Amino acid sequence: MLVDNERFAIASGKDAETGRYRSLLVAPNPNTRIQVTDSTLLIETERAQKQADADRIAAIREAAMNAATTDGDSADVGPVDFVWTGSSSADGDEPSEAESALETVLARFFGSVKIDSDRYARDIGNVTREVIDRLAGAGARLDITIDIQATKPGGFDESEVRTIGENARVLKFDPSSGFEKS
Numbered sequence: 001m002l003v004d005n006e007r008f009a010i011a012s013g014k015d016a017e018t019g020r021y022r023s024l025l026v027a028p029n030p031n032t033r034i035q036v037t038d039s040t041l042l043i044e045t046e047r048a049q050k051q052a053d054a055d056r057i058a059a060i061r062e063a064a065m066n067a068a069t070t071d072g073d074s075a076d077v078g079p080v081d082f083v084w085t086g087s088s089s090a091d092g093d094e095p096s097e098a099e100s101a102l103e104t105v106l107a108r109f110f111g112s113v114k115i116d117s118d119r120y121a122r123d124i125g126n127v128t129r130e131v132i133d134r135l136a137g138a139g140a141r142l143d144i145t146i147d148i149q150a151t152k153p154g155g156f157d158e159s160e161v162r163t164i165g166e167n168a169r170v171l172k173f174d175p176s177s178g179f180e181k182s
Helices: 045-069 097-105 120-137 158-170
Strands: 008-011 041-044
Touching: 008 045, 041 045
Parallel strands: none
Antiparallel strands: 008 041
């Protein structure tokens, strides 16, 4: 039985030239099956996690580079969502090509959130700090759209229409933005 501070990773071997572990498995992954042989290695968790993190970052960068250089062959493919459990292939060896491809597919985030109209400054600030800043800090290319829909039962007066319309143009709102009659 292991306690929290007694963790380790397992590898099938170590490449003598690169110093990298082969078939590295980092806990926790309760669905992983391993085959212990005379070449099985126990690795310190921190060292194994560094290699796993570096591999994950390299795979994401490679996927981004491949997406940026795609010549249009995948133009008909829309967004695809996967849930990656990280379980290894059935034979216990290195992950299959399909499993590796799934891990690199997780390179897109999308989301929308309803903002409280009475506390919009607070909520937009929270979204900026907790999501947008983290995505930008991770090196993601961001496409952000703000959608505003406002109604005023008595209608907007001429001064409001002029000021808001001019501000929207200066702030480069989409040209189709504006006021409409109800």
